[in-house]
Amino acid sequence: MFKDITLGQYFPGNSPIHRLDPRTKLLLMIAYIAAVFLVQDMWLFLAVGAFAVGVTLLARVPASYLWRSLKPLRLILLFMFVLNLLMIQTGDTLFHWGFLRITEGGLRQAFYISFRLILLVGGTSLVTLTTTPIALTDGLERLLSPLAVFRFPAHELAMIMTIALRFIPTLLEEADKIMKAQLSRGADLESGNIFQRAKAMVPILVPLFISSFRRADELAMAMESRCYHGSEGRTRMHVLRFSRRDGLAAAVTLGLIALILLAQA
Amino acid sequence: MAIQLQNVTYIYMEGSVLSQAAVSDIRLEIQEGDFLGMIGHTGSGKSTLVQLMGGLLQPTGGRVLVDGLDLGDKKQRKAARPRVGLVFQYPEYQLFEETVAKDVAYGPHNLGLAPEEVEARVRRAMELVGLPYDRFGEKSPFALSGGEKRRAALAGVIAMEPRYLILDEPMAGLDPMGRKAILETIAGLRQETGCAVVMVSHSMEDVAQYAQRIAVLHQGRLVKAGAPGEIFQEEALLRSLGLELPVPCRLAAALRARGMDVPPVYTEEALAAFLLERGKHV
Ligand SMILES: Nc1ncnc2c1ncn2[C@@H]1O[C@H](COP(=O)(O)OP(=O)(O)O)[C@@H](O)[C@H]1O
Ligand SMILES: [Mg+2]
Numbered sequence: 001m002f003k004d005i006t007l008g009q010y011f012p013g014n015s016p017i018h019r020l021d022p023r024t025k026l027l028l029m030i031a032y033i034a035a036v037f038l039v040q041d042m043w044l045f046l047a048v049g050a051f052a053v054g055v056t057l058l059a060r061v062p063a064s065y066l067w068r069s070l071k072p073l074r075l076i077l078l079f080m081f082v083l084n085l086l087m088i089q090t091g092d093t094l095f096h097w098g099f100l101r102i103t104e105g106g107l108r109q110a111f112y113i114s115f116r117l118i119l120l121v122g123g124t125s126l127v128t129l130t131t132t133p134i135a136l137t138d139g140l141e142r143l144l145s146p147l148a149v150f151r152f153p154a155h156e157l158a159m160i161m162t163i164a165l166r167f168i169p170t171l172l173e174e175a176d177k178i179m180k181a182q183l184s185r186g187a188d189l190e191s192g193n194i195f196q197r198a199k200a201m202v203p204i205l206v207p208l209f210i211s212s213f214r215r216a217d218e219l220a221m222a223m224e225s226r227c228y229h230g231s232e233g234r235t236r237m238h239v240l241r242f243s244r245r246d247g248l249a250a251a252v253t254l255g256l257i258a259l260i261l262l263a264q265a
Numbered sequence: 266m267a268i269q270l271q272n273v274t275y276i277y278m279e280g281s282v283l284s285q286a287a288v289s290d291i292r293l294e295i296q297e298g299d300f301l302g303m304i305g306h307t308g309s310g311k312s313t314l315v316q317l318m319g320g321l322l323q324p325t326g327g328r329v330l331v332d333g334l335d336l337g338d339k340k341q342r343k344a345a346r347p348r349v350g351l352v353f354q355y356p357e358y359q360l361f362e363e364t365v366a367k368d369v370a371y372g373p374h375n376l377g378l379a380p381e382e383v384e385a386r387v388r389r390a391m392e393l394v395g396l397p398y399d400r401f402g403e404k405s406p407f408a409l410s411g412g413e414k415r416r417a418a419l420a421g422v423i424a425m426e427p428r429y430l431i432l433d434e435p436m437a438g439l440d441p442m443g444r445k446a447i448l449e450t451i452a453g454l455r456q457e458t459g460c461a462v463v464m465v466s467h468s469m470e471d472v473a474q475y476a477q478r479i480a481v482l483h484q485g486r487l488v489k490a491g492a493p494g495e496i497f498q499e500e501a502l503l504r505s506l507g508l509e510l511p512v513p514c515r516l517a518a519a520l521r522a523r524g525m526d527v528p529p530v531y532t533e534e535a536l537a538a539f540l541l542e543r544g545k546h547v
Contacts, residue, residue, distance in 0.1 A: 174358075180321045181359040184351040185421060186375030203371065206361035210407070 009069060011129045016245060017059035018130045022139025024246040025127050028253045035257040036119045044260050045115045051256055052123050059130050069125035070118065077114055084110040137161045142240055148231075155231030163219070171212065178207045266332050268295040268318055268349070268429055268461075274326035275313055287313040289485045290327070295429065299461040302476030302493075304469065306507040310485040311465045312354065315433045318463070319351040331429070347376055350427030354434045356418035357411070365391070365409070365417050366402035372425040390424035391417075393457075394450050412443030419447065423454060430454065431463040436471065444468075448475065469511040473497065473531040481506065497531045 017025075032048075039045055056066060090105030128136065141158030148154055182203045183189070189200050275288040288310040295301055295318075305311050316322045317329055320336040329336040331345040353359070362368035366387055373383040388398045394416040401409075406417050415435075422430070432451065436444040452475060455462050466472050472479060473493050480490040483506045489496060497503075497514050510518070513536040517527040525543075530536045 177353065178359055180316065180319075181351070181353045181356065182371075183321060184319050184346065184349070184353075185359075185372040185425065186346065188375065203359075203361045207358055211358055 009065070009125070009128055010132050011061050011065050013060055013130065015059045015130070016249075017055060017126075019245065020130075020249055021240055021242055021246045022131050022135045023143055023240060024242065024249055025131055026136075026139050026143060028250060029124060029127050031254060031257055032123050033120060035260060036116055036123070038261060039264065040112070041264055042111070044264055045112070045119070047256075047260050047263075048119055049115070051253075052119060052126065055126055059126060061126065061129050065129060066122060066125060069129070070121055073117060073121055077117055080113050080117065081110045084113050133165045134162060137165070138238070138240065155234075167215070170215070171208070174211055175204065175208055178204050266297045266428075267330075268332075268463075269330040270294070270314075270318070270327070271330065272327035273314075273317055273324045273329060275310075275317055275322055276325045277313075279325060286325075286485050288317065288324075291485075291487045293480060293487060293490060295461055295463055297428065297461055298455075298459050299463075300455060300475060300477045301461075301463045302472035302479045303463060303465045303482065304467070304472055304479060304508060305482030308484075309482040311482055312433050313485075314482070315351065315353075315431055315463070315465060318429075318431055319349050320346060321351070347425060348428045350422040350425055350430045352419055352422050352430070352432040352435055354437060356422070356435075357406075357414035359421075360406040360414060360418055363405060364403050365396065365406050365420075366398065368406050368417065369420045369424050372421055376425060386424045386426065387420075390420040393423060393454055394420045395446055396420065412439055412446065415439060415443065415447065416450070419450065426458065427460060429461045429463065433465045434467065435464065436466065436468065444471075451475070469497075469509055470513070470533070473511040473513070474533070481508070493531050494529060498529060 032051075035048060039048060056063070085102055085106050086100065088106035088109045089101060089103050091108075092104045093101055094104055094107060095102040131139075137158045140161075141154050144152065144154035144157070179187075179189070187200060187203060189197065189204075191197075192200065270291050270293040273288060273291045274286055276284050276286050278284045291314065303311050303314070313322065317324055317336075318331075320329070320331075320342045323337055331348055334341040334345040336342045336345055360368050362371065369387045369390055370383050373386045378386070387402075391398045391401060396413060396416055401413075401417075406414060409417060419435070430451070435447050435451070439447065448471060451462055451464065454460065464472070464476065476493060478490060479493055479496045481488045481496060481503070488506065489499065489502070497510055500510055500514075500518075503510060509515075511531050513533050514531045517530050517536055520527045527536075527539060530539060
């Protein structure tokens, strides 16, 4: 029943993009997002798009995977396009019918917002497609760790994320099992109004919660028995190190973004 | 009247790179009143087969019929479900109600029975698993011991009075006393109601003692099905599939190796009876 849900869309590979430090990818992703929001020109959108395509090729991620992450966007995209098209009324009128008026400015904005959304989701998907969830949380923790000075719980946050990622498939499997068990006891999950259906979920949710608590308890015990005591004095098995590759990637990306923004100014 | 598996195949995640046949081309019939033991190495497809028989998975190929009802058809599946009682591995994780009685009543209630009938069935089922209604009915299922929880969950399925009771490793993780209680409950239920039992188990001794027929699975295929005597003759075959013979069989073989003329036996009782008989003549 849950077999179609795939979480964490990592595409295993060994490309130069895969091998970049997760911190590099996260920081460059932020720069890329900023660029996508600052660009206000059709040609420059194409330039940013070309950059994203270049990275995709370099990462050797199949287009179908990227397409899959863009697919859920279709409705939002359509909605934003139509909204901008009809609501923004600047420049020459291109089309007029009853109360509908489409202007040149509206058309332009509608296209801009669509490109922005596609580039945004496509670009960030590239990061999650080429970085394992564990590496991603690791990178995030290291990037946020300077905030520890302000008592920001960077390590704890990263640990929570790691544990959540680890247990999502387990929970789905468990939910599937319990659901099957109750189905074979005659549970009817498909008919009735919304209240009846919510009520029918109780026999699945209660055992699921109980087993989650039990699991959390066991995990806490296992971690403590292996002397886990938070971030203090904790060293790492995989130490993140910037390499020349990271410098190159940063230089190329930031250079391109600078060029694009200069061209716009 | 029977559960018929007609060339049943099941593939998880069909079409993905990870897809593999968990069950392939299985032909098997479970007659009314049968006691079928199902053995096989971990990953041989036993649990998948159990779910196919309960109509919880739809076969990728072939058909599953319960008393002539095709589980591939939604309407017929609905009609067939009450006839098949499934006890999953670690069934105690499905308990959810405030009291044991309410939890056991969940299945019968879903069948749409009258309240009096539900209550009568709950009492009977709880009695049968050894959790008397008057003592355990109002207890929270979460306050029970591990073995009692397992029995409460079993009662929840028994109370639906299925014609076919299918159990996936019902004794896993229990202590010897708990195992015995579950086994005797199952045997007692079968004697009382005449329902058929399919029991997946890793314990060769239990299967040897209780099953009338045994099905051996390996890598999703039915390697052999037959009476315990037939199956346990195939020592080399079972070994090659990573299975052991029951302890009485091995003991008999050891005695044979030392020159005692032991007939083929596979239960404790049979071996004990033989040795006693022999002792009298020495
Ligand atoms: N939900 C599932 N998704 C994908 N593969 C599965 C799933 N459940 C079982 N399998 C696979 O199917 C095969 C048979 O599993 P199973 O029926 O659980 O065997 P058994 O109960 O004999 O240990 C195994 O190879 C297992 O990895
Ligand atoms: Mg199993």
